[in-house]
């Protein structure tokens with residue numbers, strides 16, 4: 001529920017509370033988001049907003065790690081957080097723990113990027 005509320009507040013900010021047709025999200029596997037559950041919870045938290053009927057597009061982001069022991073980078077398949085190369089449990093998560101609103105498409109067809117993402121891209 002907290003996740004949905006957090007996403008909703010970003011969507012409302014990006015859309016200025018105008019009617020939303022579609023929301024595109026990047027969802028890291030570590031978030032453990034179940035699309036059906038997310039959608040159900042979205043309908044509840046968003047019901048009195050312009051985003052109530054928005055279609056949700058959840059893009060799955062695999063978990064990518066860098067091993068602190070051997071320096072290998074790899075995508076993880078399972079839920080075990082360890083280096084697939086040497087088995088060391090000490091890894092830095094590079095991707096897969098995000099839950100990010102990428103774009104909000106208004107009902108009239110206008111697509112708005114999340115400005116926070118643009119700022120983050122410029123800063124890096």
Ligand SMILES: [Zn+2]
Pocket residue numbers: 067068069070071072083084085086087088
């Ligand atoms: Zn390793």
